[in-house]
Amino acid sequence: xxxxIANAAGVKFGRYGGLFVPETLVQPLLELAEAYEQMKNSDExxxxxxxxxxxxxxRPTPLxxxxxxxxxxxxxxxxxxxxxxxxxxxKLNNTLGQxxxxxRMGKTxxxxxxxxxxxxxATAIVGANLGFETQIYxxxxxxxxxxxxxxxxxxxxxxxxxxxxxxxxxxxxxxxAMRDWASSFEHTHYLLGTAxxxxxxxxxxxxxxxxxxxxxxxxxxxxxxxxxxSIVACVGGGSNAMGIFAPFLxxxxxxxxxxxxxxxxxxxxKIADNGASLGYGTDGVLHGALTKILQDPYGQILxxxxxxxxxxxxxxxxxxxxxxxxxxxxxxxxxxKTAIRGFRALSRLEGIIPALESAHAVGYAMxxxxxxxxxxxxxxSGRGDKDLATVMEYENS
Amino acid sequence: MRILEAFSHSPLLIVYICSGDPSPRATPxxxxxLARAGADIxxxxxxxxxxxxxxxxxxxxxxxAIAAGMxxxxxxxxxxxxxxxVPLVFMGYYNMVYARGLDRFAKDCACSGISGMIVPDLPPExxxxxxxxxxxxxxxxxxxxAPNTPQARxxxxxxxxxxxxxxxxxxxxTGARSDVLQxxxxxxxxVPEGVPKAVGFGISTPEQAADVIRAGADAxxxxxxxVDLIAKGEIERLERLVKDMKEAITRAKGKAPIVC
Numbered sequence: 214x215x216x217x218i219a220n221a222a223g224v225k226f227g228r229y230g231g232l233f234v235p236e237t238l239v240q241p242l243l244e245l246a247e248a249y250e251q252m253k254n255s256d257e258x259x260x261x262x263x264x265x266x267x268x269x270x271x272r273p274t275p276l277x278x279x280x281x282x283x284x285x286x287x288x289x290x291x292x293x294x295x296x297x298x299x300x301x302x303x304k305l306n307n308t309l310g311q312x313x314x315x316x317r318m319g320k321t322x323x324x325x326x327x328x329x330x331x332x333x334x335a336t337a338i339v340g341a342n343l344g345f346e347t348q349i350y351x352x353x354x355x356x357x358x359x360x361x362x363x364x365x366x367x368x369x370x371x372x373x374x375x376x377x378x379x380x381x382x383x384x385x386x387x388x389x390a391m392r393d394w395a396s397s398f399e400h401t402h403y404l405l406g407t408a409x410x411x412x413x414x415x416x417x418x419x420x421x422x423x424x425x426x427x428x429x430x431x432x433x434x435x436x437x438x439x440x441x442x443s444i445v446a447c448v449g450g451g452s453n454a455m456g457i458f459a460p461f462l463x464x465x466x467x468x469x470x471x472x473x474x475x476x477x478x479x480x481x482x483k484i485a486d487n488g489a490s491l492g493y494g495t496d497g498v499l500h501g502a503l504t505k506i507l508q509d510p511y512g513q514i515l516x517x518x519x520x521x522x523x524x525x526x527x528x529x530x531x532x533x534x535x536x537x538x539x540x541x542x543x544x545x546x547x548x549x550k551t552a553i554r555g556f557r558a559l560s561r562l563e564g565i566i567p568a569l570e571s572a573h574a575v576g577y578a579m580x581x582x583x584x585x586x587x588x589x590x591x592x593x594s595g596r597g598d599k600d601l602a603t604v605m606e607y608e609n610s
Numbered sequence: 611m612r613i614l615e616a617f618s619h620s621p622l623l624i625v626y627i628c629s630g631d632p633s634p635r636a637t638p639x640x641x642x643x644l645a646r647a648g649a650d651i652x653x654x655x656x657x658x659x660x661x662x663x664x665x666x667x668x669x670x671x672x673x674x675a676i677a678a679g680m681x682x683x684x685x686x687x688x689x690x691x692x693x694x695x696v697p698l699v700f701m702g703y704y705n706m707v708y709a710r711g712l713d714r715f716a717k718d719c720a721c722s723g724i725s726g727m728i729v730p731d732l733p734p735e736x737x738x739x740x741x742x743x744x745x746x747x748x749x750x751x752x753x754x755x756a757p758n759t760p761q762a763r764x765x766x767x768x769x770x771x772x773x774x775x776x777x778x779x780x781x782x783x784t785g786a787r788s789d790v791l792q793x794x795x796x797x798x799x800x801v802p803e804g805v806p807k808a809v810g811f812g813i814s815t816p817e818q819a820a821d822v823i824r825a826g827a828d829a830x831x832x833x834x835x836x837v838d839l840i841a842k843g844e845i846e847r848l849e850r851l852v853k854d855m856k857e858a859i860t861r862a863k864g865k866a867p868i869v870c
């Protein structure tokens with residue numbers, strides 16, 4: 214009994230991960246872990262999820278050979294088109310999976326955090342479709358920055374709760390959702406949006422997002438008859454990266470995780486100028502897991518920064534922290550400028566406007582083509598419609 | 611050992627304050643005044659940027675304290691000069707402990723007169739390294755149990771804790787509330803015999819404090835209500851509240867538990 218947490222599968226990745234939460238949340242997390250373990254082995258669960266992914270989310274998404282970008286970079290570039298998933302980002306893969314888990318656990322209410330609003334929208338979609346009362350915690354600052362997404366969530370029946378504590382951004386929205394869950398767990402599921410946080414979220418979210426990599430693997434073998442030399446994905450918390458990386462972990466494929474370099478490495482007392490927890494962070498505990506985080510020497514969490522709200526997070530999933538440490542995943546960086554360049558280039562060359570988050574992966578690929586090898590897949594985790602105002606503002610400033 | 615000794619004179623009143631609020635200089639004097647007013651143990655909170663177990667009152671106090679210059683170095687200075695009228699207990703989040711280094715943190719506690727540590731986001735399963743450090747330096751590591759903690763786990767936590775067992779009166783976060791729930795009474799009754807029990811979260815009035823003592827707790831913990839009065843600068847009211855609470859629990863001791 215003493216080791217019930219330690220015994221559960223996938224709790225730790227090396228020394229990273231774990232379950233560093235207040236006692237009130239230990240039981241709900243263990244119950245979730247147990248329920249998920251059962252569903253993992255349920256054919257019926259997988260059938261239902263597969264059906265929703267296909268007929269509702271629009272999977273499989275194409276693996277598109279980017280002819281023009283390939284020509285410019287002098288190598289073959291394929292794009293995994295998660296921007297075509299219903300809702301405009303890979304986020305729905307996870308919210309559908311967790312929504313079904315919550316349904317089967319008998320929960321009637323979903324809560325979620327959101328930064329840019331993509332995960333909030335994906336949660337609102339699932340709330341409407343599967344019939345949950347849905348409340349989304351969103352920092353006041355982000356609400357101001359992402360009015361359209363707020364309205365989208367509201368249209369689908371979700372209530373958006375402004376978070377006024379702390380820095381009033383994503384990390385504070387997570388804090389608020391955790392506080393809510395500490396008293397509402399009996400009927401509420403906390404639908405965390407990324408492969409971070411306490412067990413079982415890092416492994417569960419990775420599993421639900423692995424559909425990206427499973428498809429990509431099949432598709433590249435079909436198209437090229439071989440595996441790619443590299444895969445490029447952007448990293449905030451790490452869900453799209455873990456999703457596309459996971460099925461390739463045992464292959465000889467370079468896995469390039471591109472973090473937000475923001476304005477650069479500088480930091481003041483309270484603010485980091487980037488979202489690069491793997492690049493600049495140190496070991497610490499945030500939101501229930503031991504991982505790499507941006508913090509001051511005393512352990513106060515810094516506010517992160519990126520032009521892409523979805524990468525604006527001072528932590529990263531524990532599995533990525535582990536894979537970076539073992540050298541299996543290579544942490545890279547693209548700063549704001551590089552991301553904007555990627556945003557414009559993909560729009561102009563291929564007629565695909567990527568999310569600013571995904572534009573970090575594109576921008577990195579364009580600036581370091583030699584790191585890619587002859588054949589590479591870039592994960593376009595979302596579409597960029599939500600970012601038009603941000604990009605216009607950036608270019609005018 | 612100082613904590614267990616204190617529990618031999620129960621019922622106890624444990625008072626939480628956020629160190630550094632309103633300023634680091636004010637904290638030692640507050641500690642002394644609270645001790646004079648009747649606090650038996652003082653939980654000295656180290657403010658964190660992301661206090662996930664705390665409600666708005668303590669969140670706000672933490673922000674004020676950090677803005678006023680509180681950090682871990684200052685914290686131990688403050689604890690050292692606060693004096694040893696009553697045992698002091700550290701309360702703070704694991705990342706702050708981890709960042710300093712577990713051994714160094716436990717040692718600094720011991721050297722600055724802090725007898726125990728409460729780390730609300732560190733369940734026993736993750737606590738082995740800190741427990742070792744605490745043992746090396748003679749500091750109690752106090753664990754928490756909640757109304758939704760199953761019986762087998764409650765037994766495990768009761769065995770792992772040292773000093774006392776911190777019972778979370780209700781699910782949710784810290785903050786003043788108006789009643790004491792049946793859940794709390796049940797939790798107190800479920801704790802294995804012989805383990806000193808302190809109940810916190812949501813206790814803000816002398817009646818509530820007396821209530822948990824009557825239900826079988828050895829100590830009542832008051833936090834947000836005090837932090838709130840400190841925020842308003844009403845230190846005399848704070849002293850009166852502590853005095854009234856101490857009187858209420860002393861009266862309550864020995865009386866039959868409330869039948870529900």
